[in-house]
Amino acid sequence: MYSMQPSTTNRFSQFPLTRLQCNSSARRHCPPKTHLSELQKGLLDWFAEHKRPLPWRASYTPYEVWISEIMLQQTQMERGVQYFKRWMTRFPDVRSLAAASEDEVLRLWEGLGYYSRARHILAAARHIVQEHKGRFPSDLAAIRALPGVGPYTAGAIASIAFGKKLPCVDANVERVLARILNIDTPVKQEPAASNIRETALKLVPEGKAREHNQAIMELGALVCARIPRCDRCPVSVYCISNYEGLTDKRPVPGKKIAVKPFVVATGVLLHRGRIFVQKRHIGRVWGNLWEFPGGKVNEGENAKTAVVRKFLEETGFAVYTAQEYGIIRHSYTTYKITMHCFGVELKNPPCLTDSLPPPPLLTAACAWQWADPAAIETLPMPAPHRKLAQQIFATSEQQCLN
């Protein structure tokens, strides 16, 4: 007789296990089978038949596996594939990447978010060229030591590119195992995290790490998704939460983080056909990306007043607002911003008609330039600033502001 046990210490954590007898008179309520090898085979057979033809699955070169894994962090597959193809056209190998400028790498990454991933990729490529003679390391410790490579990605590269018998636990695996094991506590916290990590390790079959790790992640993406499709699942007979009718309650969600709304004002300073842009400090949001100056609108402050104030604070330029470009709304992580956009001009432009203003006194940036619209196209910018730039170019073409 099947009996429920505390999920974090259930018998699945004691692989290998013995099969339980199925009550044929109540097939739909058949208790989960527990043969490890059958679960593994079910995953592998399903993957062989249903895996998606992703670009890096053609040859599984370490470089391609690495780039794909970093790109797919917190990114949807279809989007990741598009960026991956474009990336490989421009940077087909580690050496071409290592030789690139950070601006170009970030520009290629623009729109994917979490820009430290791109900065880390470039740093890692240069490290591989210098310390590993351009050859991607196969040793787990060496892989893990690369910037931007954490526990998941190290296991993924070592197993998928090099076939090493290691687990990789991502959000898909957490979800799949939370359901199979019927874990009733948040998966990212203890004791569930250890249970999942240990189970994932026991699940990896000898000599099949590459296929198995992708199989369980693919299952999480295609079948055991947020809304599970248990009728299509090759391993539903091993799934305790399916048996208990609790698949929609697993995994147990973690703590919700409140979204903080705030209002910012941004100014596009135009002077003789050139636009002032500055490069954001690293370590904060949008690190090393180029932006138009601006910032938070204070409580009770007018956006127009705020943009003038922020320009003086961030650049030392005294400006006035010449145009209103409207509002751009944008959300990121836990923030929701309302960006009031202005065209601004210098209060005291230089007397000589062909000269640029004196250098700015930067307080919120590490670099600056007066860029023409074509140059702005080549600079990596945060999504809302790119939106604003495109909006202005459309306007400037109509009004011949140059």
Add this chain to the structure above:
DNA sequence: TATCCGTGGCC
């Protein structure tokens, strides 16, 4: 351990 770090698609 908790928080920060982006973005666009989906329902």
Add this chain to the structure above:
DNA sequence: TGGCCAAGGAT
């Protein structure tokens, strides 16, 4: 529209 989320890492 708004909440949720999609192959995590660094601090």
